[in-house]
Amino acid sequence: MAILKVARLGNPVLRTPAGEVPAEAVDQPDFQRFIDDMVVTMHEYQGVGLAAVQVHESIQVAVLEVADNARYPGKEAVPLSVLINPEIVPLDDEIEEDWEGCLSIPEIRGRVPRYKRLRVTALDRDGKPLDFVAEDFHARVIQHEVDHLRGRVYMDRMPDLATLTYLTELARYWTER
Ligand SMILES: [Zn+2]
Numbered sequence: 001m002a003i004l005k006v007a008r009l010g011n012p013v014l015r016t017p018a019g020e021v022p023a024e025a026v027d028q029p030d031f032q033r034f035i036d037d038m039v040v041t042m043h044e045y046q047g048v049g050l051a052a053v054q055v056h057e058s059i060q061v062a063v064l065e066v067a068d069n070a071r072y073p074g075k076e077a078v079p080l081s082v083l084i085n086p087e088i089v090p091l092d093d094e095i096e097e098d099w100e101g102c103l104s105i106p107e108i109r110g111r112v113p114r115y116k117r118l119r120v121t122a123l124d125r126d127g128k129p130l131d132f133v134a135e136d137f138h139a140r141v142i143q144h145e146v147d148h149l150r151g152r153v154y155m156d157r158m159p160d161l162a163t164l165t166y167l168t169e170l171a172r173y174w175t176e177r
Contacts, residue, residue, distance in 0.1 A: 001033075004041045004055035009105045009153065011056075017151045018051075018058045021084050026127035035082055035125050038063045046071045047103045048078075049141045051148030054104050060085045062145035066137060071101065075137045083130070086122035088146050090115040091133065098137075099170075100144060100154045109170050111163040112154045114140045 007013050025031050034057065042050040042063055048071070049064035066078040094116040101109045118139045122130045134142050144154055155161065165174060 001040045002037050003044045004037050006041065006045065006054055006103050007056055009102075011104075013053050013056050013058060014104055014148070014153060015151045016053070016058055018053050018060045018149045021059050021061060021123075023123070023127060026084065026123065026125070032125070035061065035063065039065075039080065039082075042103075045103050048072055048075075049145045050103065051145045053148050053151075060149045062086065062142075062149065064141050064145060066141065072137075078138045078141065082125040083120070083142070083145070084123040084125070084127075086120060086142070086146055086149070088118045088120050088142060091117040091119055096136070096140075098140060100140070101167075102144070102154055104148075105153065105155070107167050109165050109167060110155060110158050110161070112140075112144075112157050113159065114143045114157070118142060 038050050038052065038055060041055060046069060048066045048069055049062060052059045052061040062083045064078060065080040066075050095113045096116045097111050097113045099109045100112040116135060116139060118134045120132055120134050120142055124130050147153065
């Protein structure tokens with residue numbers, strides 16, 4: 001397994017909508033190895049999610065896991081999951097605002113409004129269909145990763161950039177809300 005290089009903001013791969021993964025590609029050894037590399041890379045950089053475009057592969061794959069993460073303390077756990085060709089539909093209009101960061105935009109956080117509840121359909125890493133409801137931080141992470149697969153970053157979703165903050169300043173000037 002290999003730790004992959006993470007593309008940073010400004011790299012055009014982050015602004016290019018990713019292609020669908022053909023169903024027959026899922027059980028190929030190269031593809032399965034790529035998923036393992038994505039998981040290792042996410043763990044290495046303490047991410048709660050990683051989209052394939054962030055490691056220079058323009059395909060619709062995201063991995064996510066929320067455990068006891070130092071970058072996002074106090075968030076509810078989400079088991080390690082792999083989403084291939086994910087589609088999301090908000091279940092209602094309820095929006096929640098919270099801090100977000102991104103491994104492609106190091107050291108910075110901003111407050112981003114996201115839908116609170118989503119229906120998610122995708123394939124898992126074995127190519128089996130997934131269909132589930134995600135809420136709260138889980139829903140936030142999925143919206144962030146699906147945005148990546150559509151060529152968007154979280155800053156695109158901020159109605160007001162005034163909350164953009166370096167991590168050291170976040171700790172110093174912004175208390176937990
Ligand atoms: Zn990101």
